[in-house]
């Protein structure tokens with residue numbers, strides 16, 4: 001179990017730490033305090049011994065959807081469900097003898113249509129997004145540091161804007177669901193939906209990268225066959241994180257010059273309505 005006390009997490013790096021880790025500590029030490037405090041306030045509790053966890057994949061949009069459940073209380077949550085796979089989710093929840101109590105999106109997606117509305121209709125589950133959302137149909141919103149509770153599971157919301165201004169990550173004792181803020185060997189683009197590379201830098205270097213190094217990283221997408229990483233692994237090997245300053249990160253992101261997602265004109269308005277009326 002990690003010890004997440006403020007003192008331990010932000011103590012000076014011992015000399016025995018690897019060179020790459022000392023470099024990161026020097027970098028984050030220059031950052032302002034509020035986001036550090038937010039990361040430090042992400043207090044961890046033990047995972048329930050009966051956690052049910054499934055990583056599901058939509059190959060069309062390369063989206064990962066996560067099913068989490070408390071097997072004792074039989075309550076389940078879905079993160080970032082894709083509308084075309086709604087029946088699969090409902091079937092899996094039934095097969096595992098669970099009740100879907102809430103479906104949540106990390107942010108308003110531009111590359112696929114959400115299943116939030118479809119799942120609410122099929123199961124009666126709640127639908128949730130962060131308080132910054134422009135979605136007009138979610139039944140619950142959450143703010144930075146608040147918890148989503150499903151049975152004895154607790155997921156702490158961490159506001160991580162930058163990819164969009166409504167992006168949140170969800171922190172658990174041993175893992176974090178990073179949406180499109182931190183990808184495996186990448187970070188989410190910042191050139192639409194009020195994206196902001198400077199805000200993303202803060203979300204990364206003053207937020208997510210302060211989680212313990214062995215925290216498992218589960219992103220919303222992967223395009224290269226990777227399924228999971230860790231914070232330390234990304235600090236060492238993610239090319240987007242090998243920058244010397246916020247200005248360098250902003251310059252790098254602004255120079256990407258990417259094509260718009262194929263579905264952006266369909267997905268964004270549909271997702272404001274939880275995917276309903278999308279014609280899917």
Ligand SMILES: [Fe+2]
Pocket residue numbers: 107108109110111163180188
């Ligand atoms: Fe996204």
